[in-house]
Amino acid sequence: MGESDLIFKFQSDNGVVEALLIENKIDADAQPEQGERYQLRGHKGKEQGYWEDFRTCILAPLAYLERNIEPYDYEIAYEDIIGYLKSKNSTRSNYRANVLTSAVEKQRRGYVSCVSIAMTEYARKYLEYVSEYHPELRPEKSKPRAEGHTWINFSPFGVEKKMPIVHQIYGDAVKIMFLAQAERYEELSLIFNDFNAHPLVVRQSGKSVIVEVKVPSIDPIIETFEASFPAVQEAIKVALDLYTYCVEKRI
Structure with a gap:
């Protein structure tokens, strides 16, 4: 089933241990049934007692999300995160926004080569x-x-x-x-x-x-x-x- 790029595990307000399985898609194309494999990993973790509930999420540039049809529970665009960070208007948040902006631009320029x-x-x-x-x-x-x-x-x-x-x-x-x-x-x-x-x-x-x-x-x-x-x-x-x-x- 492969591995998740990032797993964020936390306890919700009602005491339930939950997990967010995140696919960070910045510089590669989707693998066949990748979204489904994330769901399977979530269920496996639930069966093994690592968490009681889970959600899956894909994090990617907007251009990628527009053509994505893989079944994730949530989709978050890099551009939305960049906008959020810029709205904070602090040195740290602006730096992070610039790093993400550079990643998105690099992905756009590099896509032609593949x-x-x-x-x-x-x-x-x-x-x-x-x-x-x-x-x-x-x-x-x-x-x-x-x-x-x-x-x-x-x-x-x-x-x-x-x-x-x-x-x-x-x-x-x-x-x-x-x-x-x-x-x-x-x-x-x-x-x-x-x-x-x-x-x-x-x-x-x-x-x-x-x-x-x-x-x-x-x-x-x-x-x-x-x-x-x-x-x-x-x-x-x-x-x-x-x-x-x-x-x-x-x-």
């Missing part, structure tokens, strides 16, 4: 195809990508519903992620029990519920979009079937 031309081009063609032929999936906008940034994101229900559909290319899966809706696990399990278009799994991941369908493997670094098009079409069909089912069931 862009993968192959991954960027593959995603561009994928998203353009969906935009033209299946606009109802509302694909994300194309942008420069690092080699490991292989998630293709759709928001057919709107961002506010926190129900993105994702093709996790390296995960060989298409998923609907019901973010911060863990209390709906039983309800969603019953609803998707009638879904017969593809075999699927409904599981709870921390504070979220994941509905997952396996799809054919693709290697976007080695394969061209055209060569892997049949596998792409199958993944898109799964996304469309999941979307249609949710609309019909009024989820």
